Each structure stands twice: as structure tokens, then as C-alpha cells.
Amino acid sequence: MNGYNEEDRPVALVVLAHHRSDSLTASMAERAANRLEGDGYRVDLLNLHAEGFDPRNSVADEPDYGDRDKTYSAEVHRHIRRVHAAEVIVVVFPVWWFGLPALLKGWFDRVWNYGLAYGRSRSPMEGKRMLWLALAGLTARDPNADLVASVLEGPLRRGVSEYCGISETHAAVLYDSEGQDLSGEARAEHFRGLVTGADEAVDKLLAG
Ligand SMILES: Cc1cc2nc3c(=O)[nH]c(=O)nc-3n(C[C@H](O)[C@H](O)[C@H](O)COP(=O)(O)O)c2cc1C
Incomplete structure (x- = not known):
């Protein structure tokens, strides 16, 4: 007994948005989780699909701008408690139509709600770091690759993280996630590069 309480560890919330547990996205989320664990975090892995999160909005979860203390649905309060408990938030997702998969978009629409994630004089997200x-x-090299980068920089970093008062935000894109037109050793090398890219992104977040 060394008196070390594992609940003393800071929490890292890893949010995974993919319907397939054997996807590259899921493996990157798992890798990020392991790296965070290795750095002393207690990881809360939120697999939105596996947990059956419902991205559809409802009247219960519409913001009421006259009442920042509104009680939303029980599902939203359960999720925001996990967000509030985390010091570090890592969101891992495939880019779909130059944006977030609907499952993940719905998580932000419903859970990062008025009074819970924004709209207070002191942000509930202050002090958190996000990737x-x-x-x-x-x-x-694709002519539209800059559009992917600008989605991360604009709507996600500035539109969500900074708007909600997250203290430090990182963003990284792993391009050519399907290894288009690659085979053999070149393909294997490419995927090793994606893994390295993911590791480096997490390390940058950990370095602060
Ligand atoms: C519905 C859909 C929309 C997509 N839209 C884009 C896109 O706008 N830009 C892009 O670079 N890739 C797009 N892709 C490719 C995905 O990003 C790619 O399949 C994914 O990153 C591969 O990771 P996974 O194997 O974990 O799904 C799209 C894929 C799907 C299924």
C-alpha cells in the first residue's frame, strides 16, 4: 500500500466517433488513450456509437437563453459531467463532408449546451486542454486539403473550443487515412507515419 489513490489522477476524456470498433479511427483513439494513461491520466473513453448516444436534438435539450441553469435531459447531464471531470479532452473522428460525423456533431449540439459549456461569466471549460x-x-497534396485544415482551425478550434473558453487547443489532421493508391511496403510505411502523427499530436498536447 503506497497511499496512492488512483482517483487522484487527472482525467482525460477520449471521445471516439465511429461506428466500427476495428476502424483506423478507433485504433487511433485507443492509441491516444494508452499514451495518456502512460502519462498518468485516468482515461475515460467515450465511444459514442457503442454507448448508444442519440445525436438527435429534442425540446428538452434546446437552450433557453433566459435560463442558464436549465435542467436538460438526463443523458445530457450524464455526458457533461464526464466533460467537466476531464482536464484533457481528445476528440478522434473521421472527416465526413468536411465536417464532423453526425453522431459527433449531435454530441456537441446537445451536450455542449448553454450554461453547461458556455454562457457563464466564468467558463466551466476554463483550464481544460483539448485536441x-x-x-x-x-x-x-489534394487541392481541397486546405479545406480540412480550415474546418479544424475555424469551426472547431475557434467556433467550439475557444468559444467555450477552453484554455489550450490543439488540432491535427492525419491525411490519406485510406492509403489511396499505395500498396506493399509504401502502404505499410504510410500507416506507420499516420501512427507517428497521432502520437506526436498527443505528445504536443501533453507538453502543453
Ligand atoms: C460519408 C463520408 C464522407 C467523407 N467525407 C470526406 C471529406 O469531406 N474529406 C475527406 O478528406 N475525407 C472524407 N471521407 C473519407 C474519410 O475521412 C475516411 O474514410 C476516414 O478517415 C477513414 O477512417 P476510418 O477507416 O476510421 O473510417 C468521407 C468518408 C465518408 C464515409
Whole structure:
């Protein structure tokens, strides 16, 4: 007995938005989780699909701008408690139509709600650090690759993280997530590079 209480560890929330447990996205989320654990965090892995999160909004979860203390649905309060408990938030997702998968978009729409994530004089998100880790099918050389980068920089970093008062935000894109037109050793090498890219993104977040 060394008196070390594992509940003393800071919490890292890893949010995974993918319907397949054997997807590259899921493996990157798992890898990020392991790296965070290795750095002393207690990881709360939120697999939105596996947990059956419902991205559809409802009247119960509409913000009431006259009442920042509104009680929302029980599901939303359960989720925001996990967000509030985390010092570090890592969101791992595939880029779909130059944006978030609907499952993940719905999580932000419902859970990052008025009074819970924004709209208070002192932000409930103050002091948190966040990483957006996106997997994109396009290659980094594709003429539309800059559009992926601008989605992370604009709507996600500025529109969500900074708007909610997150203290420090990182963003990284792993391009060519399907290894288009690659085979053999070149393909294997490419995927090793994606893993390295994911590790480096988490390390940057950990370095602060
Ligand atoms: C519905 C859908 C929309 C997509 N839209 C984009 C896109 O806008 N830009 C892009 O780079 N890749 C796009 N892709 C490719 C995905 O990003 C790619 O399949 C994913 O990153 C691969 O990771 P996974 O194997 O974990 O699903 C799209 C894929 C799907 C299924």
C-alpha cells in the first residue's frame, strides 16, 4: 500500500466517433488513450456509437437563453459531467463532408449546451486542454486539403473550443487515412507515419 489513490489522477476524456470498433479511427483513439494513461491520466473513453448516444436534438435539450441553469435531459447531464471531470479532452473522428460525423456533431449540439459549456461569466471549460484529432481521406497534396485544415482551425478550434473558453487547443489532421493508391511496403510505411502523427499530436498536447 503506497497511499496512492488512483482517483487522484487527472482525467482525460477520449471521445471516439465511429461506428466500427476495428476502424483506423478507433485504433487511433485507443492509441491516444494508452499514451495518456502512460502519462498518468485516468482515461475515460467515450465511444459514442457503442454507448448508444442519440445525436438527435429534442425540446428538452434546446437552450433557453433566459435560463442558464436549465435542467436538460438526463443523458445530457450524464455526458457533461464526464466533460467537466476531464482536464484533457481528445476528440478522434473521421472527416465526413468536411465536417464532423453526425453522431459527433449531435454530441456537441446537445451536450455542449448553454450554461453547461458556455454562457457563464466564468467558463466551466476554463483550464481544460483539448485536441481535435481528425482522419481525412484526402491526401495532404489534394487541392481541397486546405479545406480540412480550415474546418479544424475555424469551426472547431475557434467556433467550439475557444468559444467555450477552453484554455489550450490543439488540432491535427492525419491525411490519406485510406492509403489511396499505395500498396506493399509504401502502404505499410504510410500507416506507420499516420501512427507517428497521432502520437506526436498527443505528445504536443501533453507538453502543453
Ligand atoms: C460519408 C463520408 C464522407 C467523407 N467525407 C470526406 C471529406 O469531406 N474529406 C475527406 O478528406 N475525407 C472524407 N471521407 C473519407 C474519410 O475521412 C475516411 O474514410 C476516414 O478517415 C477513414 O477512417 P476510418 O477507416 O476510421 O473510417 C468521407 C468518408 C465518408 C464515409
